Amino acid sequence: MVALIKRVDLEIPDNRITEALTKVGLDAVNVTRLNRKEGNIPISTIKITFKDANNRNTFIHIGLQVDSMHVNAEAASQNKKSVQCYICHQYNHVAKYCKTKQQICAKCCDNHRIEQCTAANDAIKCNNCKGKYLATANDCPNVLEQEKRMLNLINQYSSTSSATTTTPLLHDSNEFPSLPNMYQRQQDLLHNDILDELINLLTSKMEKIIEETNKRLFKSLQQKILKK
Ligand SMILES: [Zn+2]
Ligand SMILES: [Zn+2]
Ligand SMILES: [Zn+2]
Structure with missing residues (x-):
């Protein structure tokens, strides 16, 4: 856990x-x-x-x-759940980084959105495994396979010892073709982190300034009272 x-x-x-x-x-x-x-x-x-x-x-x-x-x-x-592009329904990239930008129907693999699909229910075909699943179905064997890879990636990213055992997976570009997009995503997350930290820093600075202003006001108020 x-x-x-x-x-x-x-x-x-x-x-x-x-x-x-x-x-x-x-x-x-x-x-x-x-x-x-x-x-x-x-x-x-x-x-x-x-x-x-x-x-x-x-x-x-x-x-x-x-x-x-x-x-x-x-x-x-x-x-653990890998990202799936809602345009082409392939894994490990989001629509923003989709290379094809070609809408694939999750139901019949044609070039239209699933809402516009007129295919019969027995014509369902997953464009990842060609099985009788929706491309977005959780029981698609590809989904399970992707989850396994995600877990490997998480472990690989964790500690020094496990890094050495799982590294070959990353070096096999055929096995994990869309990895650059993963890195892109991680970089985006990193940028968010930096932004968050900046905001935190600014907030704490502001708090200090307000605190100091309050102290000064209080002091001058005290002095005025004492003069009277
Ligand atoms: Zn895509
Ligand atoms: Zn369709
Ligand atoms: Zn499938």
């Missing part, structure tokens, strides 16, 4: 997180800061493995107080 916490200051060691978890009675089996794939550079995301779903869900619900910082958690399993 895994959860991720993001934007955790690089100065904070893993065992500080473990301590904070124990303090609120949460049972974590493992706390690991994730590394960027190249060069094993630590990033601001920390992966926490909990003893069971109960501990994990409580954690996601309440977050965690580490020193003066409150961190919000998210369930890592939410990321």
Whole structure:
């Protein structure tokens, strides 16, 4: 049962997180800061493995107080599901990065939206596996396969030891053709993180300024009262 916490200051060691978890009675089996794939550079995301779903869900619900910082958690399993493009119904890219931009019907594979589809129900065909599924169906064997790959990717992204065992998957470009789009997405997420951090910084600066202005006002008010 895994959860991720993001934007955790690089100065904070893993065992500080473990301590904070124990303090609120949460049972974590493992706390690991994730590394960027190249060069094993630590990033601001920390992966926490909990003893069971109960501990994990409580954690996601309440977050965690580490020193003066409150961190919000998210369930890592939410990321397990791979993204599917709603234009071509292939995996690991969203419509924005779709190379074909050719609308494929999820029901019959023709070039129209599924709402405009007139194909009979027994003509259903998945454009990924050619099976009798909608291209968006969860029981398409391709979906299950993609989920397995996502899990590998998450593990691969996690710790140094597992990185060495699963790296070949990434190097096989035929096995994972749309990977550049994945990186694009991760970069976008990274940009969001930076923006969030900027906003946090500005907010805390503003708070200080307001606090100081209040103090000054209070002082001059006091002086005026004393003069009278
Ligand atoms: Zn697409
Ligand atoms: Zn159709
Ligand atoms: Zn399929």
